[in-house]
Structure formats: C-alpha cells, structure tokens
Amino acid sequence: MRNKKITRRELLRNLSLATLAGISFPFLSCTKEEKEDFLQKHFREMTTDEKKRLIAKWEQRYQQKYGKKFVISTQEALPNTLWGYGLDLSRCIGCRRCVYACANENNNSRQNPQLHWIRVIRLKKGTLINLENSEHYYDPKQVPEPGFMYMPVQCQHCENPPCVKVCPVHATWKEPDGLVVVDYNWCIGCRYCIAACPYKGRVFNWAEPKLPPEEVNPEVHYLGNRPRMKCAVDKCTFCIQRIREGRYPACVEACPTGTRKFGNLLDPKSEIRYIIENKRVLRLKEDLNTEPKFYYFFEA
Amino acid sequence: MEPLRDTLKETWRFFRETVVLVLKGSRAYYAWCLFLIAIIFVGLFFYLRQHEFGLITTNMNDQVSWGLYIANFTYLVGMAAAAVLLVVPAYVYQFKPIKEIVILGELFAASSIIMAILFVMVDLGRLDRFWHMIPGVGSMNFPQSLLAWDVIVLNGYLFLNLLIPVYLLVKYYYQKPPNWKFILPFILIAIPWAVGIHTVTAFLYNGLAARPFWNASILAPRFLASALCSGPAIMIIIFQVIRKVSDIEIEDRALFKIAEIMAYAMFLNLFLLTAEMFKEYYSNTYHIASFKYLYEGLHGHDQLVPLIWIGTAMNVVAFFLFLVPATRHRMSTLNLGCILIIMGVWIEKGPGFVIPGFVPDPLGEIYEYVPNALEFMVAFGIWATGFLIFTLLLKVAIPIITGKFRYSKFEKGTTPSFH
Numbered sequence: 001m002r003n004k005k006i007t008r009r010e011l012l013r014n015l016s017l018a019t020l021a022g023i024s025f026p027f028l029s030c031t032k033e034e035k036e037d038f039l040q041k042h043f044r045e046m047t048t049d050e051k052k053r054l055i056a057k058w059e060q061r062y063q064q065k066y067g068k069k070f071v072i073s074t075q076e077a078l079p080n081t082l083w084g085y086g087l088d089l090s091r092c093i094g095c096r097r098c099v100y101a102c103a104n105e106n107n108n109s110r111q112n113p114q115l116h117w118i119r120v121i122r123l124k125k126g127t128l129i130n131l132e133n134s135e136h137y138y139d140p141k142q143v144p145e146p147g148f149m150y151m152p153v154q155c156q157h158c159e160n161p162p163c164v165k166v167c168p169v170h171a172t173w174k175e176p177d178g179l180v181v182v183d184y185n186w187c188i189g190c191r192y193c194i195a196a197c198p199y200k201g202r203v204f205n206w207a208e209p210k211l212p213p214e215e216v217n218p219e220v221h222y223l224g225n226r227p228r229m230k231c232a233v234d235k236c237t238f239c240i241q242r243i244r245e246g247r248y249p250a251c252v253e254a255c256p257t258g259t260r261k262f263g264n265l266l267d268p269k270s271e272i273r274y275i276i277e278n279k280r281v282l283r284l285k286e287d288l289n290t291e292p293k294f295y296y297f298f299e300a
Numbered sequence: 301m302e303p304l305r306d307t308l309k310e311t312w313r314f315f316r317e318t319v320v321l322v323l324k325g326s327r328a329y330y331a332w333c334l335f336l337i338a339i340i341f342v343g344l345f346f347y348l349r350q351h352e353f354g355l356i357t358t359n360m361n362d363q364v365s366w367g368l369y370i371a372n373f374t375y376l377v378g379m380a381a382a383a384v385l386l387v388v389p390a391y392v393y394q395f396k397p398i399k400e401i402v403i404l405g406e407l408f409a410a411s412s413i414i415m416a417i418l419f420v421m422v423d424l425g426r427l428d429r430f431w432h433m434i435p436g437v438g439s440m441n442f443p444q445s446l447l448a449w450d451v452i453v454l455n456g457y458l459f460l461n462l463l464i465p466v467y468l469l470v471k472y473y474y475q476k477p478p479n480w481k482f483i484l485p486f487i488l489i490a491i492p493w494a495v496g497i498h499t500v501t502a503f504l505y506n507g508l509a510a511r512p513f514w515n516a517s518i519l520a521p522r523f524l525a526s527a528l529c530s531g532p533a534i535m536i537i538i539f540q541v542i543r544k545v546s547d548i549e550i551e552d553r554a555l556f557k558i559a560e561i562m563a564y565a566m567f568l569n570l571f572l573l574t575a576e577m578f579k580e581y582y583s584n585t586y587h588i589a590s591f592k593y594l595y596e597g598l599h600g601h602d603q604l605v606p607l608i609w610i611g612t613a614m615n616v617v618a619f620f621l622f623l624v625p626a627t628r629h630r631m632s633t634l635n636l637g638c639i640l641i642i643m644g645v646w647i648e649k650g651p652g653f654v655i656p657g658f659v660p661d662p663l664g665e666i667y668e669y670v671p672n673a674l675e676f677m678v679a680f681g682i683w684a685t686g687f688l689i690f691t692l693l694l695k696v697a698i699p700i701i702t703g704k705f706r707y708s709k710f711e712k713g714t715t716p717s718f719h
Contacts, residue, residue: 038428038429042432042439045439112356113356113361119663121663121664129586130586130664131660131662131663131664132586132589132598132599132660132664133664134663134664134665136663136665153663162508162509162510165444165445166444166445166446166447166507166508167441167445168433168440168441168445168447168448168451169429169432169433169438169439169440169441170439170440170441171432186429186432186439187425187426187429188424188425188426188429188430188432188433189355189424189425189426189429190420190423190424190425190447191365191366191423191425192445192447192504194362194365195365195366195508195510195511195657195658196508196510197510197662198509198510198662199662199663200362200661200662200663203362204355204362204365204425205354205425206354206355206356206360206361207353207354207355207356208353208354230354230425231354231355231425231426232425232426285662288509288510289509290509
C-alpha cells in the first residue's frame with residue numbers, strides 16, 4: 001500500500017465528487033415506479049389519454065397489492081347537479097353505523113391510525129352551538145342515552161370552502177357538482193387545510209394506511225375512495241363513486257333510523273329541496289360564511 | 301483573456317482559502333463544530349425514521365395537527381425578521397457602531413431563514429412532492445394561499461440576506477468601497493421585506509376563521525413586537541461571543557442601543573397582549589376557550605398553564621431589566637435579560653401560540669399535545685444545522701471584515717483601512 005500524503009487539490013476533488021454522488025444517490029437508487037410517482041402530474045392538468053394510462057397503472061398496482069380486480073372511475077360531474085345533504089337531528093340515535101359503513105365503503109385505514117370521515121358527537125340536551133362540552137368517545141351499553149342528543153359531523157362541502165382557499169398547491173378543489181375533492185397524489189401533506197376547516201372535515205394518513213385485502217372495496221373513484229397513501233390528507237366526498245352513478249352515499253344507506261337524506265339541490269322535486277322548503281333547517285357555523293351544503297333539521 | 305484568467309485564478313484561490321478557513325481552527329472551534337455535527341446526525345437519524353414511517357412517529361394527530369415544528373418555524377421567522385432592527389438605525393440614521401455589525405446580523409437572518417424553511421420541510425408529510433409548490437414547475441396556489449405567499453417572501457428574504465452580506469464581503473475582500481448605488485436599494489428593500497415575512501407568517505394563522513385564537517387582527521403587530529425582542533436578544537449574546545473569540549471589535553454602545561430598542565419593543569408586545577386579554581376576558585364569549593386553556597386550564601386540562609406563566613414572567617422581568625438604564629448597561633443583567641427574552645418569547649410565540657389554536661378543536665375536543673422525543677431530536681438537529689451554517693459563514697466573514705483574508709495582491713505589505 002502506498003503511503004502518500006493526499007494533496008489539498010486531491011482532497012478537494014474527492015470531497016466534491018463525494019458530495020455530488022451523495023446528492024444524486026436518491027435519484028439513481030429509486031425504482032421506475034417511484035420515478036413515475038414522483039413525476040406524476042396534477043390530475044386536472046392531465047389529458048384524457050394521460051388519465052387513461054394513469055388509471056390503468058393504478059388498477060394494476062391495486063390488484064397486485066390487494067389481489068382484487070379494481071375498477072377506478074373518473075366519472076365527471078353530472079350536469080345540473082349540486083349535491084346537498086340533510087340530517088335529521090331528532091332521529092339520530094348515535095349508533096355510529098354510518099361511521100363504520102363509511103370507513104368500509106371508502107377504504108379508510110382501519111387502525112393505527114383508524115380514520116373516520118364521520119364523527120358523531122354527543123351533546124347534552126340544551127346546547128348546540130357551543131361544542132365545547134361535546135363528547136367524542138361516548139361508549140355506553142346502549143344508545144340513545146337519556147338527556148343527550150347526537151350530532152354526526154362530516155365534510156360539509158362548503159360552497160365557500162376555506163380548505164380549498166388555503167391549500168398551497170391546488171391539491172384540493174370544488175367540483176362542478178359542489179363536491180370538495182382531493183388529488184391524493186398531489187397533496188404535499190402540509191395540513192394547512194386541516195387547520196382551516198371549521199368542521200374537522202379532513203383527516204390525515206399519519207402512517208401508511210392499514211387496509212386488510214379481504215376488506216377492500218374494489219369499486220372506486222379516482223378522486224374518492226381509492227386506497228390512499230401515507231401522509232396525504234383525505235375526506236368525505238359524499239361517496240363520489242356512488243352518487244355520480246345514481247346511488248345513495250353509504251352513510252345514507254346504512255342509517256337505521258332514516259336520519260340521513262341526500263339529493264340534488266338544483267332539482268326542485270328532490271328530497272333535500274323538500275326538507276329545506278318544509279323543515280326548519282340550520283347549517284353549522286353559518287357565521288363563518290362557508291355556505292355548507294349540509295343541512296341539519298328537526299322533525300319534531 | 302488576461303483579466304478573465306486572473307478572475308478565475310482568484311476565484312479558485314478564494315474557494316481554496318475558504319475551505320482552509322473552514323477546516324482549520326482552534327480546538328474550541330473543532331469541538332463546537334463536532335458537537336453541532338453530532339446533533340445534526342442524531343436529528344437526521346430521527347428524521348429518516350419519521351420519513352419512513354410517516355408523521356405518526358410524532359405526537360401530532362388530527363386534533364393538534366401542527367406542533368413543535370411549526371412552533372419553531374414561527375419563532376425563527378421572527379428571529380430572521382429582527383435583522384431589520386439592526387439595519388434601520390445603521391443605514392437610515394447612520395449609527396456607526398451598529399453599522400459595522402450589520403453584516404453579522406444579516407448572516408444570522410439568513411441562517412434563521414434556513415432553519416425556518418427546514419422546519420416547514422420536516423413538517424411536510426410528502427417531502428418528495430415539495431416541487432408541487434415551485435411556481436411554474438408545480439402548481440402554486442398564489443395569491444390565494446398564505447402558505448404560497450410565505451414560500452415566496454421567505455425565499456426572497458433569504459436571497460436578500462445572502463446577497464447583501466456576500467456583496468459587501470466580496471468588496472471588502474478586494475479592498476474596494478462598495479457601490480452604494482447598487483446595493484443600497486437592496487438594503488432598503490430588505491427593511492419592509494423583513495416586516496413582510498413576519499406579517500405574512502402572522503396572516504397565515506390570522507386568516508383562519510375556524511381558529512378563533514388565531515383569528516385576531518392584533519396578531520401581526522404582536523408578532524412584530526415580539527420578534528423585535530427575541531431576534532436582537534440572541535444577537536447581543538452572539539456579538540459578545542464573536543468579540544471574544546475573534547479580533548472583531550464591537551462596541552458596548554452598539555449593544556446598549558439594541559437593548560434600548562428591545563425595551564420599547566417588549567413594552568409594545570406586553571401592551572398588545574394585554575389588549576387581547578382584555579377583549580377575550582371582558583367579552584367572555586365562547587371564543588375564550590383557547591385562552592382559558594392556555595392561561596388557566598380548560599375542564600381540568602392545564603398542561604400549558606405553568607409554561608405560559610413562566611414565559612410571561614420572563615418577558616416582564618426582562619422588560620424591566622432593559623427599561624432601567626442601570627441594568628441595561630451592566631453586562632450581567634443585560635445578558636440575563638437576553639436569555640429571559642429568548643426563552644420567554646419562544647414560549648409565548650412557539651408552543652404557547654401554535655398549540656392553543658388547536659385546543660379545543662373545532663368540534664370541541666381537547667387533546668393535550670406534548671412533543672415526543674423524536675420531534676425534539678429533529679428540532680435540535682435543525683437548530684444545530686442553523687448554528688453550524690452561521691458558524692461557518694462567520695469563520696469566513698470575520699477574517700474578511702477584519703482585513704486578514706483578502707485579495708492576494710494585498711496579501712503582502714500594508715494596506716490602508718477602508719472603513
């Protein structure tokens with residue numbers, strides 16, 4: 001072995017080369033799939049062709065991961081549609097069937113973290129606006145409990161959504177039919193939208209979602225219930241994969257008491273229009289001027 | 301061709317000598333750098349863990365979705381903005397003792413901005429998608445999103461605070477007077493820009509109607525007032541270290557002047573806090589919940605209460621130390637005041653500002669957030685990175701300022717002072 005003193009010039013050269021190699025290492029070491037993901041464009045900026053290729057890619061990937069044949073829809077908003085939701089506070093018994101039906105339908109992470117798009121809070125009778133005394137983790141043997149009422153809260157699909165306004169990268173937007181959706185592959189995970197939402201309508205995948213293959217729902221929408229990834233935000237879409245095909249959201253179907261109503265606000269004959277016309281409705285935190293399309297009402 | 305070759309040769313020499321300056325130092329210098337590098341590696345190790353498993357490795361959750369990282373970010377933006385305090389009296393009022401140390405203040409501002417940006421980067425869930433925010437390449441939501449504004453103003457401020465000191469240092473290196481017509485506009489624009497970065501950062505919170513604790517128009521002025529305390533406080537300490545370990549001269553007069561300005565800033569800070577407290581407590585609407593959580597506890601949850609009162613007490617004591625000329629002009633009490641302010645403002649504006657915004661959350665849930673070990677380690681790593689960058693910048697800047705490191709033509713023989 002030669003015992004030669006390294007000159008200053010050599011030292012500098014070696015140092016620079018080592019730094020260069022260090023910087024380029026992540027780019028050289030990643031797989032083709034990772035490179036593709038890294039460069040994936042914003043969903044709304046893709047051409048029809050690019051979208052087709054994208055869907056094919058993800059269908060294949062999901063099939064590999066979950067062993068099921070996936071159908072990923074990119075169905076666009078139907079014309080003359082503005083989705084609205086009604087919730088009868090006098091009927092809700094707080095059973096949380098909607099919560100779990102939602103998680104199953106929408107491929108939410110089951111545990112660590114357990115992600116729910118609907119949150120049912122228990123309020124003492126006599127309070128409604130000040131939610132400070134609400135209980136989120138009530139767990140009695142039987143519901144409903146005397147002296148309490150229940151209020152399910154989910155994304156209110158505001159006409160004036162603060163979450164969309166604050167997103168630094170346009171990863172979330174309002175569709176023509178009023179749905180607020182997220183491109184999970186564009187979200188950078190800054191969580192500014194979570195800070196901005198007055199309804200806690202958004203949840204974050206704090207870890208890689210844990211979704212047992214046997215529980216996966218393979219009928220998905222690209223902007224809705226497709227399986228998500230680590231450290232991106234997601235939220236209720238009123239079941240975009242169902243409603244754009246003429247079905248009810250999963251929570252509406254799951255409710256045993258008929259608390260949940262759904263329909264097209266632009267259709268004068270819809271159930272939601274009937275409710276707005278004939279019941280006394282209220283919207284949460286109307287003072288914030290977010291214009292939610294989620295109407296709470298009382299039957300009795 | 302001859303001048304070009306000369307320039308290239310000189311650039312190469314400058315680069316070479318810089319590397320030597322950075323690599324060679326006293327035993328204390330090595331110890332300090334190794335200490336910082338060790339912390340950086342520990343922080344990096346924990347960050348890689350977070351990057352691999354996701355933000356679940358922190359104690360943040362859907363209730364308190366920003367924590368220690370964003371708290372430090374807010375504080376450091378203030379630190380960086382405070383360079384304005386040194387620039388204004390130096391250039392606008394030609395206060396000479398401060399003018400000589402402005403370069404050091406600007407280098408510190410640049411280091412602080414780098415730390416602030418790093419704190420945002422580690423908070424991002426998907427660092428791999430960071431490019432989505434780059435204008436032109438990604439799809440930046442400008443001017444709607446205040447975070448987009450922040451990215452622009454912070455990077456602009458970083459640019460200014462590197463350009464100005466580097467330009468001046470290069471001129472010093474060549475022993476030429478700076479071309480003031482060129483650089484003065486940048487120096488002047490850096491002043492409103494400094495106010496701008498902190499205002500935008502305040503607006504980032506201020507604009508959220510969902511969070512009544514932040515949705516107060518007093519926020520931006522409060523941010524500026526507290527920044528004008530904490531930034532100079534750390535500078536006063538750093539200046540004393542610099543004049544001890546190098547032969548750069550910094551007059552006591554400069555330090556006292558800075559301390560005097562800090563006294564006014566702290567008065568304003570405390571006054572604005574009082575105004576906010578009055579409004580919340582007297583009107584006593586349900587928006588007071590976060591205030592109560594912070595200052596007296598809410599439904600038995602009172603984790604932040606001792607912390608915020610310690611912070612407030614530190615600020616009040618420091619205010620009096622800086623207000624009374626006798627204690628302001630005595631080094632021991634001056635330094636005590638600085639340390640109190642650095643910690644007091646960090647509590648008030650870091651955890652004491654970010655966490656209560658999330659408690660109770662919009663649906664009334666109370667989650668008591670405490671950062672975990674990983675978050676602390678990553679945060680220490682970033683602070684160490686900032687201090688290492690600042691140390692290395694100084695290691696080159698100080699010999700240039702004192703005239704020890706300069707253009708090879710002046711290397712031998714005596715050269716006139718250019719100050």
